[in-house]
Amino acid sequence: MALKHYDIIIIGAGLSGIGTACHIAREHPEKSLAILERRENVGGTWDLFRYPGIRSDSDMASFGFNFKPWYSENVLAQGDDIREYVRETAEEFGLYEKVKFGLKLKNSNWSTRDQKWTVSSVQEATGEEAVLSCNFLINCAGYYNFDQGYRPSFPKEDVFKGDIVHPQSLPDDFDYSGKKVVVIGSGATAVTLVPAMANKAAKVTMLQRSPTYIMALPNTDKVSMVLNKVLPKAWVFKLARRRNILFQRALYLACQRWPNAMRKMFLSHMYKHAPNVNKRHLTPEYMPWDQRLCAAPDGDFFESLRSEKANIVTDHIDRFDETGIVLKTGQHIAADIVVAATGLDVQLMGGATLSIDNEEVNLPKKMAYKGIMIQDVPNYGWIFGYTNAPWTLKCDIGGRYLCRLFTHMDKVGMSVATAVDTDNNTTDASVLDGFAPGYIVRAIDKMPRQGRIDPWRITMHYGKDKKMLVKDPVDDGILQFEAVSSYLSQEPDLLQQASRA
Template identity: 45%
Template sequence: MATEHFDVLVVGAGLSGIGAGYHLQTRRPGKTYAILEAREAIGGTWDLFRYPGVRSDSDMFTLGYSFRPWRGAKAIAEGPAILAYVRDTARHFGVDRKIRFRHRATRASWSSQTARWTVEVEHDGQVLTFTCGFLLMCSGYYDYAAGYTPDFPGLARFRGRIVHPQHWPGDLDYAGKKVVVIGSGATAVTLVPEMAKQAAQVTMLQRSPTYVVSRPAEDVLANRLRAWLPAGLAHALTRWKYVLLSTLFFNLARNKPAQTKDKLIGLVRRELGPDYDVATHFTPRYNPWEQRLCLVPDSDLFAALRAGTAEVVTDRIETFTETGLALASGQTLEADIVVTATGLVMRLVSGLAVEVDGARADLARSMSYKGMMFSDVPNLASVFGYTNASWTLKADLTAGYVCRLLRHMDRAGATACTPRLADPAMPAVPWLDFSSGYVQRAMDSFPRQGTRAPWKVRQNYLLDLLALRLGRVDDGVMAFTRKTQATA
């Protein structure tokens, strides 16, 4: 089968990949591109996750695209509504016609002689080959094949059903059943109140608490602005409101952690009353924003706790039993169903094997350039969103910056752009400064970051906006070469 060539290959047709397609065809309309999607549908995370109540953990005005206003009534939206939004965006702009489904990219090899990537792709039992001038990875940050489940003692003894939210079975009937949800993150906080509507009892079993914040699912002001103003203007104003508020709150949490912690815990006490043991179940051992905060739309988790249809138990698992779990405190939890909302397995560039001029490129030993490219690896960028804000904010900036790179290369007659680290003595630190378990388990397989720009990964949309939209592309760090120079 003949090898197809594109100016740009995008890997992944989720939120990031659809956005990248829009930016490429809008800002670099002369470039050819295709999107390789390993699965059979558009949507990525929002097509994969089907567990009850699945929803955004960020507001939709920043999780949504800057170029496609979110028109839903809810600022914190359910998964099916987000999936419909992504697919509608792809259809509206014709990006869906660029997607090759069931195309899993497995290997990418760069040749300086030809200034091209050769990408091997699995498709329906065959291995296909594509070439491209630039490779843009929009495949997310976790392994789609399986989530993370600890090696719990006695797991095989349990006679009930064990489910991980990443692959929710369509035939699971939990009505009238006793359910234990293991975990305290966004997934657990979402599942517990939703399952409590039908289950006999739902217990959220956590080893340690997480910060939980209630917010209205609907933004009254945003909905009024839409009624008063043109859609684009209303969307822009609301988007900037959320950007500025989230930036302000994050900086406040980092600069005044004790005061922020007291305020967050006080809000929980107000929800649950003076008799609830907030100190045990809702007071984390870490400071705010050392891990991601969990949003509770319309106080649904707190309402389930007040109603008694759900409970929180803070303890350690001693062992699974035939009928439930025995805890370190001596307490036992009876369960018909156990949901292991215990996290994801982070995976850099979907496990793609990368070679540069015949040599394996170990991305974990590289330095991250502007949070999107890798030192000494040409013409390759990877989208990774913010830990303290919406994923799409950084995805939009990354795709826009790639378009700026392509434009500069065309004007300069360059065929390759490679970040070069001129100061190997610059200290290297973990790529993410985040204490969440799923992050800590994976950091050895991710690149490092430096202590100064452009090698520092900044969790700050405003600074990135200035650097990536207005900063120099030819910054003295990015090396631009022509094909003949690359060959030499």
Template identity: 45%
Template sequence: MDDVLIVGAGISGIGMACHLRMNCPGKSFTILERRQRIGGTWDLFKYPGIRSDADMFTFGYGFKRWKNRKILGSAEAIRSYLEEAAEEHRVSETIRFGQQVTHASWSSETCCWTVTTRDEDSGESLEYKARFLVMGSGYYNHDAGYNPALPEEEAFGGQIIHPQHWPENTDYSNKKVIVVGSGATAVTLVPAMAKDAANVTMLQRSPTYIISIPEHDRVSPLLNIFLSEERSNELIRGFYIRLFETLWGASRRYPKAVRKLLMKLVERQVGKENMMHFNPKYDPWDQRLCLVPRNDFFKAVRAGDASVETGHIERFTEKGILLKSGSHIDADIVVKATGLELQMLGGATLSVDGVAKDVSELMQFNGALIQDLPNFSWIFGYVSYPWTLKADLVAKYVCRLLNHMDEKGYSAAIPVDEHDCTVRDAPFIDVINAGYVKRGQHCLPRKGSRKPWLVLNDYRKDCIDLLEKAIEVPELKFMRLSVVGTTNEEQTRQVA
């Protein structure tokens, strides 16, 4: 039996494992990964141009520098970065690939989790046991993206693709392409496909905020001349954290002023006459900003290789899409960049002492643990800040908790709500209003009315709560597993 089981070998799971090596060197652990390679999201998605939607100095780990000079990392560069981290911290040897977690059950009698997996190759059912379980498998369905049926799709004579499952060797050279959507995926696809396609049209119902950033980091090489690599990394990472905090804070406090600034930057790229396609109806950061390196999206539009249409689909035709305005867009390929389908725990089910537990009925404790689930952590990163900033904090907190439990002789830690803090009708995520978030609120945990059941989405406050405040609080109950007399009978007792 392991001390810890980690589900997922993506950025969250690999990060958790590295933190265990660094902060809990005596702990044994195993990583269960459904796919055949490290990477998670960055191994699953294969569409043209796929890259991070945040700078890699904060989307990368705090303990491992991002050495690639590109600020937005490509999927393959990110996957290589994760493999390097896994090798450097001797994590690769702990991964069991091809294991889909189907169920996890906790026993208070033995104080351990039994995790059932399905082997992807053989279909065989296997079991793994551990004292602590960390879910690092993300929050969306890896089997299928959000793929709403559009009117009369069957009439289309060309190819329809969803980016989550991009067909290998798809040939779009000299073909007319429509990308349906206006989020980060669409904004990435358009300039990438425009290089070879005859033309690419981004068809959106409403505009989004598209912001250009430099393609390459020019500051780190200068810092490296005068400072150690570690100190240089601290400064550049701190700079990008403060940049996010400043932009986020200003967008919340002064939305009109920030909107005016962002619109002026876009107008310089596309001209006033085209702003109807780039003028969102919502305030900045009500949805994530779409970052593009060195104006690549705007350059494709200005060059005539790509265009933007704003409107609603009436129906598909044999040769493209007819809009309700009466306009028709010809196409050989339609890419439905319509987003993700949320799914908790990779679709696995949970039970405690034989009683089924539904995460959507429970609250998150300190943004790290889950109410009523013993020795259980769910890594859910930020959705407005870069994901990994929160994932790193949760991993560090879990290590603190494990070390504290060892020091005190505790066998289990259980977040318990004794004051009915659940807010039934409030969304778990209320900091952004993205479509995938609204569609998936029903499957996310419940929101609490006060700490430690609040989800703060505040990096500075989370640093204090997860890294500095005392582990033992009234809402976190601890148990010891003790031997009674000379028998092998085991019992648990709660420590107030």
């Protein structure tokens, strides 16, 4: 594949990548754009995960794009519906033809002399090398390994006669009808799998080391249904989006300010919805929002427990045997299928290396600037969503910020923007400090840092971030700008190449 240059390259064609591309297509249609996607379809996470019941854990009014309303009476959307929504958005904004599918990234290298990124990749289907270049590179690849999830080895698992599978590799046509299923884990994936599999399986057991907080939420937006009868749908969507954002923020802040009171409220909620379950199986050891809350649409998880199609066991695995799992207490759980919902394997930058002048960037030594750029890395955007609110809320304002940055650079005639710390603001805290699910704790040393003060701190606060990214001046004295290099200005052919579509 011949080298081709673009103004902007986006890595990833999931919600973050397509959403960011939509902003650029609207605000800067003059800029050439390519989207690199390893898979053969858009959708990212929602194209990868096909396990039973896969759905969002955020309401679609705030999880969907602000510029493309999600009109649905359901609050939480199924995975295939989200995948279709991303595809529809890409086609509506003329982005589908800009996606280059099947490319596995190897390295992205910034040349200070040439003021451009060279992105090396390989076409996985053919093994053909593909090299592209761009003025500005935007990473929207998420933060986990698409090849594999986190799958610990279990003692004597080789003697087990059944199947051990990870949800990330579980096909949507996997047959578990009439089988005894054990789901290892207690996070959002497990809470989704248990009720979804309970309808067909002979029995589903959720085996957890420790419980998590689970909220039963109505899966029908009755308020919007009523308002739709008297107001335009666009108005109802905006009201629902604003209402849900405020509710989610208020809930998070309440958990931070009054953790003990909120803990009691959540525990009471879970005990009430599963009165037949021993309370110790529903009593987390941590405080609310130390890890993300799990949602149960229409209380489906609790219903599966009340109906006794599913049950919970809280214990540690001692070993596997031919017919199931032996626990530390000596209890035996019979199983035909074990689903290891044991978390994600964190991987940044889509697995590719990031380098400047052929020297690899040590990300854990760098800070995140406004949660959107990386310290000392020129012309590089990093779209990373919220962990305490719908992911796409941050992606939306992040995309808008990058468009503001491009507008400013064009206006003042600058070609390079770099976030530079001149006050030694670095701390030991990672960008996800305080968020403690297992997959994040395991990867804490891979993460960029955050600083002592704004804009090097990660707030996870939509209101503050929206002001910082959408309203505050782009030229804040921290971003350093450069004009076209003398090397390029003296080489007309190179300058033309660096700016052509």
